[in-house]
Amino acid sequence: xxxxxxxxxxxxxxxxxxxxxxxxxxxxxxxxxxxxxxxxxxxxxxxxxxxxxxxxxxxxxxxxxxxxxxxxxxxxxxxxxxxxxxxxxxxxxxxxxxxxxxxxxxxxxxxxxxxxxxxxxxxxxxxxxxxxxxxxxxxxxxxxxxxxxxx
Numbered sequence: 001x002x003x004x005x006x007x008x009x010x011x012x013x014x015x016x017x018x019x020x021x022x023x024x025x026x027x028x029x030x031x032x033x034x035x036x037x038x039x040x041x042x043x044x045x046x047x048x049x050x051x052x053x054x055x056x057x058x059x060x061x062x063x064x065x066x067x068x069x070x071x072x073x074x075x076x077x078x079x080x081x082x083x084x085x086x087x088x089x090x091x092x093x094x095x096x097x098x099x100x101x102x103x104x105x106x107x108x109x110x111x112x113x114x115x116x117x118x119x120x121x122x123x124x125x126x127x128x129x130x131x132x133x134x135x136x137x138x139x140x141x142x143x144x145x146x147x148x149x150x151x
Contacts, residue, residue, distance in 0.1 A: 003113055004106040006145040007127045007135030013038045016045060016094035023093055024053055034124050037097045042132040046097035047124070053096065103128045106135065110145065113137055 014023050014035050023035060027050060034049035103126045104113060113125060117139065127135035 001110045001145065001149070002106065003104055003108045003110060003127050003137055004135070006110055006141050007106070007137045008141060009135045011036060011126075011133060011136045013133065014048065014093055015039070016092065016097070018093045020053065020091055020093065020096065023048055027053075036101070036126045036133060036136060037093055038133055044101055044103050044126045044128060044133050046094075046099040047101045047126070048093050048097040049123075052098065101126065104137070105129070110142065114142055117142070 012026060012030055012032060012035055014026065014037055016037055016039075026035060027033065034047050036044050037046040037048055039045055102116065102120060102122065104116070106127050106129050108127075117123070117125060124136055124138045126133055127137060
């Protein structure tokens with residue numbers, strides 16, 4: 001069985017300039033936890049997930065630091081704070097999305113997709129043909145295929 005056999009073809013997508021509020025509404029209305037971000041040619045630029053949006057709903061935590069001889073020593077990772085700050089103040093998808101997205105070709109065996117999802121701890125994988133989005137596989141799609149093949 002190949003990715004094209006189990007993928008969802010009607011993919012809800014967004015673009016980098018979309019407002020965060022609109023994407024949040026899309027996720028809620030469609031009961032989905034992540035949306036591929038594409039350009040006008042359907043190339044996948046990234047993915048925005050519930051987890052990315054949760055930072056906006058959380059309390060921003062400033063990292064602890066010490067001042068020693070006119071130097072600042074951070075006791076926690078300031079890079080994480082900077083990333084969270086960007087997400088906390090974001091108003092557009094491009095400011096929050098994960099641009100290190102993993103995509104697969106439509107002829108990828110489903111067993112390879114499952115292994116990838118488990119190894120990378122991801123819930124969805126955009127499916128491309130000629131570098132253009134043609135579908136998406138979620139963990140739910142894998143489970144439905146499993147039930148079908150055993151049913």
